Structures are given as structure tokens and as C-alpha cells.
Amino acid sequence: MTLDLIWAPFAGALVGFIVGLTGVGGGALMAPILLLGFGVELQTVVATDLLFATITKLAAGSMHIRNQLVDWQIVRRLWAGSLTATIIVVILAHQGHLFQSPGWIINLLGFLILFSGISLILGQRLQLSQRAKRIASPKQFKRLQTPLTILSGSILGALITMTSVGAGALGAVFLRTIYPLRMEPRPLIATDTIHAIPVSLVGGISFLIMGYADIKILTLLLVGSIPMALLGSLLIKQVPVNIVKLILAFALLLAGLKLILS
Numbered sequence: 001m002t003l004d005l006i007w008a009p010f011a012g013a014l015v016g017f018i019v020g021l022t023g024v025g026g027g028a029l030m031a032p033i034l035l036l037g038f039g040v041e042l043q044t045v046v047a048t049d050l051l052f053a054t055i056t057k058l059a060a061g062s063m064h065i066r067n068q069l070v071d072w073q074i075v076r077r078l079w080a081g082s083l084t085a086t087i088i089v090v091i092l093a094h095q096g097h098l099f100q101s102p103g104w105i106i107n108l109l110g111f112l113i114l115f116s117g118i119s120l121i122l123g124q125r126l127q128l129s130q131r132a133k134r135i136a137s138p139k140q141f142k143r144l145q146t147p148l149t150i151l152s153g154s155i156l157g158a159l160i161t162m163t164s165v166g167a168g169a170l171g172a173v174f175l176r177t178i179y180p181l182r183m184e185p186r187p188l189i190a191t192d193t194i195h196a197i198p199v200s201l202v203g204g205i206s207f208l209i210m211g212y213a214d215i216k217i218l219t220l221l222l223v224g225s226i227p228m229a230l231l232g233s234l235l236i237k238q239v240p241v242n243i244v245k246l247i248l249a250f251a252l253l254l255a256g257l258k259l260i261l262s
Contacts, residue, residue, distance in 0.1 A: 002039035003038050005038065005216070005217065007037075007038075008038070008220035008221055009221070009224035011033050011037065011038075012052075012221035012222060012224030014029070014224075014228075015027065015029050016226060016227075017228040017229065017231060017232040018232065018244070019225075019229055020060075020228065020229035020230060020231065020232025020234075021233070021244055022232075022244055022245050022248060026168070026248060027056075027165075028113050028165050028168060028169060029251065029255065030221070031045055031046075031109060031113070031163065032255035032259060034049065035106070035259070036258060036259070041102075042099060042105060043212045044212055044213065044217075046099075046163060047203075047207030047212035048212075048213050048214050048217050048218050048221075049165075050160075050161070050164050050200045050203045050207065050213075051200075051205075052218055052225070053164065053196065053200045053204075054200045054204050055222060055226075056225055056226070056229060057167075057197050059226070060193055061193050064189070064194060065190075065194070067190075069186050069187050069189075069190035070191055071179075071187055071190075074149060074179060074191050074195075075191055075194050075195050077146055077149035077150055078150075078152065078195045079153060080150045080153060081149075081150040081152065081153030081156075082153035082156050082157030082160070082199050083157060084157065085154045085155075085161070086157040086161045086203050087202070089157070089158055089161040089203070090202065090203060093206070093207065093210065094206075099212075105163060106259055107259070108159075109165055109259055110255075110256045110257070110260035111256065112159060112163055112166055112170065112256075113165060113252050113259065114256030114257065115169065115173075116165070116170065116252045117169075117249040117251070117252030117253035117256060118249070118253070119169045119172065120169060120246075120249040120252070121249050123169075123172060123173055124176075126176060127176040127183070128180075130176065131180035133180075134180050135181075145179065148178050149178055152171075152174040153195070156170065156174070156196075156199070157199050160199050160203065161199070161202075161203040164203075167196035167199065167200065168196075169252075171192045171195065171196065172188055172189075175188055175191060176188065
């Protein structure tokens with residue numbers, strides 16, 4: 001049974017609040033909510049979610065820039081790979097090669113959401129492990145940072161444009177792995193957010209022109225998400241964020257398994 005669109009603002013409010021509260025990972029909930037909850041077709045989910053992510057991240061991104069939290073060197077390296085990959089995926093979609101057989105993309109989406117849940121639980125441990133390697137072999141580690149960042153950007157650009165998922169949790173894992181000393185929580189969220197904006201914008205606008213996006217659903221989602229994202233960001237010091245992240249991780253694990261097994 002699918003939900004009526006009257007519930008879309010509440011879905012937007014839920015995702016917006018979690019994104020505002022946790023910074024990364026919450027956005028991965030939107031795609032399975034649209035697919036499983038509202039029965040929206042895959043190409044519409046991807047296009048609408050990309051535009052949703054662009055608008056919500058623009059508000060947060062402006063705050064990150066104002067607070068000087070963005071690591072622009074890393075962002076430029078990521079863009080070198082991600083924007084190229086995004087354009088390639090958009091061309092494939094325009095030629096009809098992307099959404100003709102949606103089954104494999106839905107499975108890929110499920111695995112990415114599953115990974116997002118796991119990364120929320122294990123991401124900090126991974127960063128600590130990489131930090132020890134960075135300190136032990138600084139020259140070798142730094143030599144690989146630029147090519148690995150460009151490669152990571154390419155992977156992120158392709159995955160984000162194909163599925164609308166990956167900008168948050170997956171991007172955070174890449175950054176924690178490649179820059180374990182520089183990526184403290186606030187710069188990590190800021191850098192990851194700013195990188196994702198032009199990627200989701202290019203993909204979302206391109207799919208909108210192709211007629212994939214649903215502006216009505218997008219508007220209803222934003223009505224709920226924008227005020228609740230602001231509220232979540234204001235409550236971040238009053239709410240036990242680690243507990244929220246744990247609950248979110250389990251929700252993502254369940255959603256990912258549901259998509260893979262459906």
C-alpha cells in the first residue's frame with residue numbers, strides 16, 4: 001500500500017530534521033521513502049531527490065562557507081572527478097541507457113543505503129585506523145591523496161547522479177579515509193556538503209529538462225524539510241546525536257535490505 005501525497009511534507013520534515021541534527025547520512029532516507037512509501041518511479045525519485053538535495057544543501061552550505069569550515073583544496077579535487085562523471089551519466093540518461101532497466105539501479109541504491117547505515121556505525125573507527133597509517137607513513141600517504149580524491153570524486157559523481165544517494169555517508173567515508181587528520185567533524189560535514197551541491201544541481205536540472213522530476217512532490221517535501229532542518233541544526237547541542245545516528249543507521253540498514261530483497 002502506497003501513501004497519499006498529503007504525507008509528503010511529513011516525510012520531508014522527518015528527513016530535514018535528521019539532516020539538520022546529524023549532518024550526514026539522513027538524506028539517504030529520502031530515496032527509499034519515495035520508492036517504497038509513495039510508489040514513485042525510479043527516474044522520478046532520482047531527479048526529484050537530486051533537486052531536493054540541492055536546495056536543502058544550499059542553505060546549509062552558505063552557513064558552512066560563512067563559518068569558514070570548507071576545505072576548498074579537497075573540494076576542487078573532488079569536483080575534478082565528480083563533475084566529469086556526472087556529465088557522462090547525464091549523457092547516458094539522455095540517450096536512454098540509464099533507466100531502461102531500473103532493477104540493477106534499485107539494487108545499487110539498496111547497497112548504497114545499506115553502506116550508509118554501516119558507515120554511521122563504523123566511520124569513526126575507520127578514521128582512527130587511517131589516522132595511525134597517516135602518522136606512520138606521511139610521505140607515502142600524502143603522495144596518494146590527490147589521485148585518490150579525484151578517483152573518489154568520479155565514483156561519487158556517478159553514483160549520486162544515478163541513484164541520488166552517496167553524497168553524505170559515502171562521501172564522508174572517502175574523506176575520512178583519505179584525509180584522516182584534516183577531516184574533523186565540522187570541516188567534514190562542510191566539505192562534503194559543498195562538494196555535493198554542483199553535482200546534484202547539474203544532475204537534477206538535467207533530469208528536470210528531460211521531464212523526470214516531479215515539481216509537486218518536490219515542493220511538498222521542501223515545505224516540511226526546510227523549517228525542520230533549521231530546527232534540527234538548532235537542537236544539535238540539546239539532543240543526544242549519537243543515539244539519533246544509531247537509530248538512523250538501523251533505519252538505513254532496514255531500508256537498504258528492503259530495496260535489495262524487493
